[in-house]
Amino acid sequence: MTLLRAVALHRHFTVGDTVVRAVDGIDLTVEAGEFVSVMGPSGCGKSTLLHLLGGLDRPTSGEIHLDDERVDGLKEAGWARLRRRRIGFVFQAYNLIDDLSVRDNLELPAVLAGASAQQSRARAAELLDQLGIGARADVAPAHLSGGERQRVAIGRALMNRPDLLLADEPTGALDSRATSEVLQILGRLHAGGQAIVLVTHDPRVATLADRLLTVRDGQVVDETRLGGGTASPVLGLGDLLER
C-alpha cells in the first residue's frame, strides 16, 4: 500500500540572476513500512526533497500525496497537523529545545496532538527506556552526548507513532559508535513496520534501506533495490551492530 507519492516535484530558488534547481522533477513512491534511502553529494537537493515531503518547504511545482490525499496544496496549518500526527522528523543537528528537559522534549508533541498528561508521560517513559536514555529523562539536552541527543530526537519523532519518519542525515554529526547506535534503532524501527525516508551522503548508512535512490543535481539518477536492510553491498546492519 502506497503511503507517500511525489510526482514531478520541483523546487527552484533564484539567487541573483541564477535559478538553482535544487529539486528538478523527482518522482518518488514510499510504501507503508518501507525504508528508502536518498543518497547523493552535498548540495544535490536531497535535504530539500525531504523538507518538501514534510511540508517544511513548498514545491515550485509538482504533487505530494499522503495515502490518497493530495497534500502539497495544504496551508501551513494543514501541514502542521500532518507533522503533528503522521510525520516525524529527525535532523542532523538534533534540533532539540534547549531549555526543556529530555522528557519534556518528548512529551510536548504528544500533548500537542491531544494526549493526556498521563498518556504522554507513559509514552515518553516507554520510548526513553527503549532508546536506553531513561535515566537521563530530567536533564537538559545540552548535558547529553551527540548520540544521546539524537536518540532523544528519534524518541520525539516517534511520540505520536507517525506513519512516516523523515530522517535528514541523522548520523552526520555522530562518531562511529553513536552512528552504530542510531542505525540499530532505525533498523529496529523498520523491522517493526515503520516507514522511513532517510537522507544521507554516507553509503554505509544508505545501504541499510530497502531501496536506495541516488540524487544528483536535483534529479534521481539511480534507483537500487537493496533487500530490506539485511543485505548491503557496502555494509549491512549486522556489520554495523557488530562494530
Next chain:
Amino acid sequence: MVRLAVRLLASRLRRSRASALLVVVVLATTGAAGTSAVLLRSAVTGPWDRAFAATHGAHLHVAGFGGLDAGALAALPGVAESSGRVVATVGELRHDGLTAGVALVGIPDDLRVDRPAVVDGSWRPGAVVMERSFARALGVKVGDRVEMHEATVEVSGIAVSVRTPGYPATVPGRAFTDPATAAALGRGGPQLTTVGLRLARPADEAVVARAASEYGMVTTASAIRAEALDRTRQFQVVLASFSILLLTAAAFLLVVLLGARLRSQSRELVILRLIGLTPGQLIGLVAVEHAVLAGAGGLVGTAVALVGGRRLAETAATSLGSTAPRLDLSVLGVVGVLVVAAAAVSAAAARRPARAGLVATTPARPSTATARALTAGLPASAALVAKEVSTSRARAAATVLAVALAVMTSVAALGMEATFRHEGRQAAARAVASAPVAGPAVADADGSGLRPLVYWLQGALSLVALASIVAVGLVGIRERRRELAVLSAIGFSARQLAGAAVAGQCVLAGLGGLIGIPLGVGFFRLAYALANGSSAGLVDAPPLHLVAVVPLAMLVTGLVAALPASTLPRVPVAAALAPA
C-alpha cells in the same frame, strides 16, 4: 586590522539589513525620546529667568499715579539702565461677552528695559498686543478685535512680560500699544506711571530701600519671580518628572534592544573569535557597529523630535509663563550621547560572548514551569506560554519593565485627572455659592493647561514602552529562530506559535501592570506633594480605574506583541533547521 574591521562591519550590516534597520528605528525612537526630554528640560529650567532675559527685564519697578521723576530715579547710585516713564491707562476690556479690567500700557518705540517680548504676531501702530496669560484667559487670538471704552481695536500680537506674575495672579490684566493709541483708547481713565530700573547689582538692597522711601510703590523682580515660580511650580515638577522619565525610558530602550540584539548574535560572535579575533577586537567591533547605527538613528530621531518635541517644549514654556527655549547645538549632544551610550552598552553586552569559553560548559537548566504545565495536563500551547514566560528572563524583564513604566505614568495621569475633577467640582460649588460673574476663565483652575501636556507626555512614554515591546518581540523571534522552526517541525502551527508568543507577553504585561500601579500611585503622590508643598487636596485615581488598567495593559500589549508575532509564518523553517 582596521581594514578587516571595516570589511567585517560592512558585511555584518549588509547581511542583517532588517535587523540593522530595526536597531536604527529603535535608536531613532530613543534619540527622539532623549531629544524631547532635553527640550523639555530646557523649557522647564529657569523659565522666568529666560523670559526676564528676553524682555531685558527691570530689577526694580517704581510706580505711581502721579508724576514720577524718571531722571532722578535713573540717577540713583547703583542704577545701570532705566526704562524712562511708561504710562498705563486703566479701564475695561471686552471680548466675546467677557469683561475684564485692563491696564493698557503705552510702549515707546525706543523702550529697551522691560519691553514685552512678542511671541505671536507683531507690533503694529494703532493695534494692541495682549499679555499672553491675559489673552489666554479671555480667549483672545492674534487678529481678534477687542473693545475698550466703546472703541474696537485689533489684536496684532501676543507678548510675554515679567512685569507682573501674570493674569489672574495680578489684576488688571495687561495689554500694550503705542503711547498715542493708549491715550486715545484710555479716554481720560486713571493713569499709572511706571519706571523700570536695571541695577548694576540685581540684589542691591540699598537702591530698593531708597526708591521705596522716596517714591512709595516699589516692586522687585525677585518678588515677582518668586510669585510666578510658585504659581507654576506644579507644572514645573510634573514636567521635570516626565523629562526624567523620558530619559529613563530612552536609556531603558537602548539597553534592552542592544542586549537582545547581541544575545541573538552570540553564536556569530563566537565564530568571529574562532577565526582569530581577540575578545578586545570583538568588543571593539561590536561597539563601533552600534555606534554607527546609533549615529544614524540618533540623527533621524533628533530631527523628528525637533519638530514634535519643539512644539512640546514651546507648549511647556507657555504653561510656565515663559518664552520658548532657544535651540542650540546642545540638542546635537543627544546624538553624541546616544553614540557613546550605544557603544558602551553594546561593548558591555558583548563582553559575555567575547570572554565566554568557546565551547558551552554551562548548559541551560530545563524550564520547570513548562514541566509543571505538561504534568498538570495543560494544553501544549499553555506549556509554550509557560516556557515563553520563564525561559528568557532578560526578554521577560524587558516587557515587564516597559509595561510597568507605561502603567505607572498612566496611573499618575489618572490620579491627576481625579484631582482636577475634584478641584473642578469644588470650584463650581464655590462659584454657585458666590453669584457668578461673566469674567474670564481662571487659567488651570481645572488643569486645562497641565492636562494636555501630561497626556502628551504620557502618550510619548507609552509609545517608547510599546516600541520596546515590539523590538524585544522581533529580536526574540530572531534569537529563537531555530527553536520556532523545531516547534513548527513537530507540529505547532504558526498561529499556535504566534498565539503563545502573544499570550506570554500578555501574562508579562499583567505582571508589569501590577508592579506599575503602586509605582504610579507613589509617583503621583510624590509629584503632587512636591508641586503643592503638601498632599492636601490630593485625590487618588478611583480603584475601579486602577483595576481596569491591568487588563487594558494586557490588551494593548497583546495587540502590539501581535506585530512581531505576525512575522512568524515567514520564518524559513527548513533553513533554520539546517546544521549551522
